[in-house]
Amino acid sequence: MRRRSGCKRSRTGCRTCRARRVKCDETPGACQRCTSTGRVCDGYELQRLPLVKDSWSKISADLGSGFRWTITSDERRCFSYFQHHTAPTFCEMFDSALWQHLVLQMGQSEPAVYHATVALSAIHKDSETRGMPLAVNFPGRSQGPWLRFAHEQLGRAFQILIRRRASPDPRLRNVTLLCCLLFVLSDLLQGHYDGAFTHLQSGLHILRELQAERELVAPTPRQDLVERCLVAAFAQLDIISAHYGVGGPLLCIDTLPTQWQSRPTSAVGFANLKEARAAFNLVTSAAYRFMISGMGMSTEEVTRNYTVIQSRQLRARSLASRFWQSFEPFYRSSYHALDRKEQRSAELIHLQYLALMVSLDTTPLAGHEAALAAFTPALDKIVSFAESIMARFPERPTISIDVGVLPPLYDGAMICRDYRVRWRAIKLLRAWPHREGPFDSNWILALAEEALRLELLADPAVSLEEHAASSIVDDDEFAPCRMLRDLNERRSQIKQVLAQTGGVLGDAASPADYLGAVKSVAGWSCMRAFKARFPDS
Structure with a gap:
């Protein structure tokens, strides 16, 4: 076979021509190559993904034949990533019919769900590539190609839903709710908490009007108005999101018989x-x-x-x-x-x-310091148990809807009065950057580190000068002076990272400043507790 020399595949052209792998004439609005043959030109994409060789790109060859609409090579790459990595990641802690079946099935039959899954996978890929850092949302922050591509895909999903809103199609309710859930997760991964909770409240109000939460506690033989696994996912996020000052939980499933x-x-x-x-x-x-x-x-x-x-x-x-x-x-x-896996799920419960x-x-x-000190043995046991689970959990997921180790580690890192237990919990949080619904390990870590730093600074027995002069302290990772030095260095690193992303953290700044433009942070329960403990911070 003769190979054409010096020929590069075009990265431009309309979606239809690119999917057909033919040369597009790139006529503005709609290309003549499509319109002259009676085809619908699906328009042009403003954002393209970088050309890189990923291990999962090769898997995408089997995708494309089952779709009833035009898909591009970039979308194929992301949907493959979702199918073979993102969806399985959501199932690492607990099995879920939502991620094992429903999302993939609807993603290949419903264009809105398809574009929403493509967007979530692009955001997930971007977050994992950067090591799952603290998701910040500062005004004017520049975005890379993966996030720009994801936002274009989210826009496509939203526009499809808008066009179908008057449709009598009985599947539309499930489509809308599933897209809503994917929008929530996409926003959370980017640190867009205000937008995420707005989407979540919209979905919860739909479920509440249908009284769909009753199917979780007392299933009936009637045909489900909404897929039960989808209701369960919203109920899980509803429970957790109540910590974030948005009201609720709205469904209150514990009050149902x-x-x-x-x-x-x-x-x-x-x-x-x-x-x-x-x-x-x-x-x-x-x-x-x-x-x-x-x-x-x-x-x-x-x-x-x-x-x-x-x-x-x-x-x-x-x-x-x-x-x-x-x-x-x-x-x-x-x-x-x-x-x-089931043993690990039972251990997490x-x-x-x-x-x-x-x-x-x-x-x-x-x-009440003395009263809290009485819980040190229980918190020590909790941190040790979490450490044991993590040691036997090599395939730790980077994102999950389900709660895993974060609330227990929060207790160990924030409530315990023993510095040694708190330091162990902090080290575990550092070892596993990930999200459990709205819970972000990096945010919990930042809050716990700042709380411990302020307490060490206020402790007259702790001195950085003493640490500098003592070689014995260097051999003890639990020495308070060594902890304080480590925490000060970490705070300086956070300031540098925030400066690179458009944020500024002053010497007397509150941890709330880590999250940039998030409006709801003042109402977060953990932030209220932090402020009550350190009113001058």
Whole structure:
């Protein structure tokens, strides 16, 4: 076969000609090569991906034949990345029919979902390439080709939804909600919290009007208005997002009657891991609603509202204890029959339960140092358990909708009064940069590091000068002086990174300044708790 020398494939041209692999005449608006043959010209793309050889690019050869619309080589690359990397990443902690089946099926049959998945995969690829750094959103921040390409794809998905909004198609509700979910995750990966929570609230209001959350706790034989796995994903984000000052949770699934709660006793073990996880989501919903209202409260506020606080605390603890009565026998008897991934999922539920019980007890104790110190053994156990799970988890995902280790490590890094336990939790957060829904390990890490730094600076027993003169301290990673030096160096590095992304962090800046233009940060429960602890920061 004769090979043409010096010929390069064109990177321009309309979408239709590029998909057909023919030369486009590039007529503005619509090319004549398409219109002259009666074809619809799908227009021109403003953003293209860089030409790089990725290991996953070769996988994309089997894509393209099953689509009813024109797809480009860049989109094919990203959809392949989503299919073979992003979607499996979402399933590393817990199995999910949403990512294992629904998204991929609808992505190949619904153009809006297709473009939304392409966008999410491009953003995911960009984040992973940069090492999953703290997602910042400063005005005027420059964007690379992957993010510009993703934004164009998000625009295409949104325009398709707009054109179909009056359609009587019964599938449109699922399409709209799935795109909404993908928009939420795309925004979260970029640090666009305000936009993410706006999209999330829109989806939750749709589900609430349909009363779709009832299908999670009391499934009925009727035909689902919304895919149950999609409702579960929104419910999970609803529970977590309540920590971010946006109201809610809106669905409040813990208030709905369930077969599990109506049993005469919960001493009977769960039948399987799926059933256990569904019940634990009810516990998490109740616990988070209590914790969110109490985080950042002053001692005077706690005293003034103690009756209401105690009532809510007892309800959440009762539900958690009832869960443990069913989970403990299942965990004990079934653990060795589970495969490795299922064992890890069970361990994560166990870890979260332990952390939740500590959080329920410590939330009203802000400012009571002696009372908080009594929880050091429990927090030490939680951090050790998280460390054990991570050591046996080499394929750690960079993104998940599900909660894993972040809330437990937050407790260890922020609540514990023992510097050594807190330092171990901080080191674990550094070792696994990732997202669990709205929870960002980098943000939790930045908050924990700044809290520990301020406490060490206020500790008269800690001196940087003493550290500089002591060789013994260098051999002890838990020496407070060494921790302080490390934290000061880390803060200087963050300032340099923010300067490169358009942000400025002054010497007396609050950790809220790390997040740039996010408006809702002042209402975040963790930020309220930080401000209550360090009012001058």
